[in-house]
Amino acid sequence: MQLIPMTFARSWMLAGVAVLAMSGVAQAAVAEGERFEEASFFIYSDNHGNDIYTPKISITQPYAESSSLNLGLTIDAITAASRHVDRFANTRIDTLSGASGGGEQEGPDEVRYNPTIQLTHGLQGPIGDGGDITYGVSYSKELDYVARTVNAGLTWDFNLHNTTLGVSAVIGRDYWTPSIGYYKGKGNRARNNDSYTVDLTQVIDDETIAQLVWNHRNMNGYLADPYYLIYLFPTAGSAVNNIYQPLNNTWSDTQQWRFEQMPGTRSRDAYAIQVARHLPWDAALHVAYRYYTDDWGLTSHTVDSHLYQPVGESDMMEFRLRYMTQKAVDFWVQGLSVPANSTTVTPTGLPQYYTGDDKLGALTAIRFGLHYTWGFTAETPSEPDRGFVWEDTSWFDWSTGVVDSISVGYEYQQQTDPQKNDIYSGYQMHQLNITGVFKF
Numbered sequence: 001m002q003l004i005p006m007t008f009a010r011s012w013m014l015a016g017v018a019v020l021a022m023s024g025v026a027q028a029a030v031a032e033g034e035r036f037e038e039a040s041f042f043i044y045s046d047n048h049g050n051d052i053y054t055p056k057i058s059i060t061q062p063y064a065e066s067s068s069l070n071l072g073l074t075i076d077a078i079t080a081a082s083r084h085v086d087r088f089a090n091t092r093i094d095t096l097s098g099a100s101g102g103g104e105q106e107g108p109d110e111v112r113y114n115p116t117i118q119l120t121h122g123l124q125g126p127i128g129d130g131g132d133i134t135y136g137v138s139y140s141k142e143l144d145y146v147a148r149t150v151n152a153g154l155t156w157d158f159n160l161h162n163t164t165l166g167v168s169a170v171i172g173r174d175y176w177t178p179s180i181g182y183y184k185g186k187g188n189r190a191r192n193n194d195s196y197t198v199d200l201t202q203v204i205d206d207e208t209i210a211q212l213v214w215n216h217r218n219m220n221g222y223l224a225d226p227y228y229l230i231y232l233f234p235t236a237g238s239a240v241n242n243i244y245q246p247l248n249n250t251w252s253d254t255q256q257w258r259f260e261q262m263p264g265t266r267s268r269d270a271y272a273i274q275v276a277r278h279l280p281w282d283a284a285l286h287v288a289y290r291y292y293t294d295d296w297g298l299t300s301h302t303v304d305s306h307l308y309q310p311v312g313e314s315d316m317m318e319f320r321l322r323y324m325t326q327k328a329v330d331f332w333v334q335g336l337s338v339p340a341n342s343t344t345v346t347p348t349g350l351p352q353y354y355t356g357d358d359k360l361g362a363l364t365a366i367r368f369g370l371h372y373t374w375g376f377t378a379e380t381p382s383e384p385d386r387g388f389v390w391e392d393t394s395w396f397d398w399s400t401g402v403v404d405s406i407s408v409g410y411e412y413q414q415q416t417d418p419q420k421n422d423i424y425s426g427y428q429m430h431q432l433n434i435t436g437v438f439k440f
Helices: 006-015
Strands: 036-046 050-064 067-080 093-095 110-123 131-141 145-158 163-176 189-205 208-221 229-234 257-259 265-279 283-294 299-311 315-327 336-338 363-375 389-391 400-416 427-439
Touching: none
Parallel strands: 229 336
Antiparallel strands: 036 050, 036 427, 050 067, 067 110, 110 131, 131 145, 145 163, 163 189, 189 208, 208 265, 229 257, 265 283, 283 299, 299 315, 315 363, 363 400, 389 400, 400 427
């Protein structure tokens, strides 16, 4: 979601007169005739050897009455070690990441680019108070994965702008091109990913806004990870029945695992409710609950809360607390049990579908966050009340630039996986982000 400039965000969070952006197509508050540029930098790190550095720039330019153009570019510089198993007391590659380069090298393992184009038009009609239509395209290129999406959304106001109905759709046509391992050179593996969202936002009173959201996603095609391996282990009663030992020491390493097998379709639904409430001491509390379910058997419950506390005339402090619990898909396994009579490299009795992907297993996660935003412009955009104004003679011909706001945030997540008794049960994530909003 695009950052709302501080001069608008303060009234949005404290007075409660705006749309809560939870739909698939983000809304941007842009004053007529003003150009906004947002620059941000994110740092992600976890205890599994993954580090991601993400600079992002977004420019929103009004070009006609009630219309604007947004251009964005996100770059991910990724350093990620292949995950090696210690979960079975053997050192084998468990999951290969496309970002994993072999050997020593300088710089990141992979750099990913994601340019976006978004258009917004204000509308008026015979019903209600008018609204906006938004549409755009996005393209993301990775070492072994390409994502192409088109999106469109419509929001419409009713009841003197106190009620807003939003509908949106995102159509994705992606494909894998595995760069290493068994599937390398065996062609592309297509995946379709279509998402539809309906949301209803209602101003309850002068200090409260509520929103209901329903999102439905259909996926089909190749839904597995071409690098994820599941190891074979003997069932009890066989000659070697310790799950932490190989199935057969006479087999080669590649004969003792199978690639994960997924269904070719997936139907997903998420339902959410969010309430924003102005508090008596001039602060605002946002609380959201989300329930998710799909036809693979995965369900999750998420509670996410944000407390916004103004500091001085134009600064803002944000505290975040998020809790999520998740039930695994029906075919999640830690390893495949092979019947004791399986003496060949093509054992019988394996299930049709199986995966050990952490993201699809049972887990509980809690996240803490702290963000601070410095606002640098006055309530009247043409009269900045703190410095940070410069003359610009670049080819963009921006005569004057103003730093509207700068935000710095840190978030930490601790995750436990009750089904696993290995190194993956102690996942920890750190995220740092710095965001600046500029107007010209």
